Amino acid sequence: MKVNLLDFDLENLAAYCQTLGEKRFRATQLFRWIHQAGACDFDGMTDLAKSFRDKLKTQACICPPNVISRKSSADGTIKWLFDVGNGDAIETVFIAEADRGTLCVSSQAGCPMGCLFCATGHQGFSRNLKTSEIVAQLWCAEHDLRQHIHTRERVITNVVMMGMGEPLQNYRELLPALRVMLDDHAYGLSRRRVTVSTSGVLPKMDALGRDCPVALAVSLHAPNDTLRSHLMPLNLKYPLADLLSACLRYLEHAPRDFVTFEYCMLDGVNDQDKDAHELVALIRAQGHPGAWCKFNLIPFNSFAASNLRGSSVERIKAFASILNNAGLITTIRKTRGGDISAACGLLAGDVQDRTRVKLRMARRQVLDQEA
Ligand code: SF4
Numbered sequence: 001m002k003v004n005l006l007d008f009d010l011e012n013l014a015a016y017c018q019t020l021g022e023k024r025f026r027a028t029q030l031f032r033w034i035h036q037a038g039a040c041d042f043d044g045m046t047d048l049a050k051s052f053r054d055k056l057k058t059q060a061c062i063c064p065p066n067v068i069s070r071k072s073s074a075d076g077t078i079k080w081l082f083d084v085g086n087g088d089a090i091e092t093v094f095i096a097e098a099d100r101g102t103l104c105v106s107s108q109a110g111c112p113m114g115c116l117f118c119a120t121g122h123q124g125f126s127r128n129l130k131t132s133e134i135v136a137q138l139w140c141a142e143h144d145l146r147q148h149i150h151t152r153e154r155v156i157t158n159v160v161m162m163g164m165g166e167p168l169q170n171y172r173e174l175l176p177a178l179r180v181m182l183d184d185h186a187y188g189l190s191r192r193r194v195t196v197s198t199s200g201v202l203p204k205m206d207a208l209g210r211d212c213p214v215a216l217a218v219s220l221h222a223p224n225d226t227l228r229s230h231l232m233p234l235n236l237k238y239p240l241a242d243l244l245s246a247c248l249r250y251l252e253h254a255p256r257d258f259v260t261f262e263y264c265m266l267d268g269v270n271d272q273d274k275d276a277h278e279l280v281a282l283i284r285a286q287g288h289p290g291a292w293c294k295f296n297l298i299p300f301n302s303f304a305a306s307n308l309r310g311s312s313v314e315r316i317k318a319f320a321s322i323l324n325n326a327g328l329i330t331t332i333r334k335t336r337g338g339d340i341s342a343a344c345g346l347l348a349g350d351v352q353d354r355t356r357v358k359l360r361m362a363r364r365q366v367l368d369q370e371a
Contacts, residue, residue, distance in 0.1 A: 006132035035186035038143030064136035077337030108165025168204035191255035223278035
């Protein structure tokens, strides 16, 4: 079986090239061809020696997953569906804005975390993605977009690990993928423009701070443990007090001086004035001076398997005012790509459902195992 070069960050590629008898600078050239030029044909890599190209042709490949579909929304949002084998598919979404192009990347096929308000969580869990499958989402989207708008300039300026899956449950494969995104010989994204979003896998939050500190977003969604454990089973293992302490530890390494808290607005569940006041008290109780966190309120997109409803626009605005008036910087996320099921929390719409049994087993594993 051929080695898929999309699995390697530059260090690993250099080590691999060494096994072929090639020096490090050859690995850097190859890395640029793959990620900056979007090449997948070794013959076209004209500044590499023919003998090196011949070795690569027999032993290696640049193999992204097949694209099943590519849908464009009326608002310019684009969603790709990738076939990752064995009946599994993953989704990747590009959101174009005036000053940035953000790619929302998946880290798992399905998700074992079982958050009540999340379409992916309802779908169940199949497996962790490989590094190559995480990197390939960026590789495919970047070069597809360049082709479509006829440019050689970089189109994707930000990556958010907020697609399907809990990225920190797949830490081993995530780490090299993040390094590829940040590498100046590949995509050259700044640490501030790569965000890992987590439901709160604490040991891996600490590891990420040590190994590859990028921007951090945490799914909070509730102001107390009772409600959060109901909405997010992982809270039974890592309750709020421990989660917030881990966020403050992360800030010692983070490229930004704040953590973003995601808060999905659920009608009558977590969206009342009393919930907002409880949230303010929770943040203040950490005793950390300064604006160390920001809130991002997410309008909930309902889906077939859910019996939850989204809060009204007025309720979301009232909730935001309480947080803002208390000095917590709060924004309301614009819903994008709703017509192609690319909006937040809807990534699973085109993906085959896993069985409920499989989902229950995965949930039990999350709570039983060390993350
Ligand atoms: S919100 Fe994130 S962690 Fe929770 S089930 Fe959905 S994808 Fe998984």
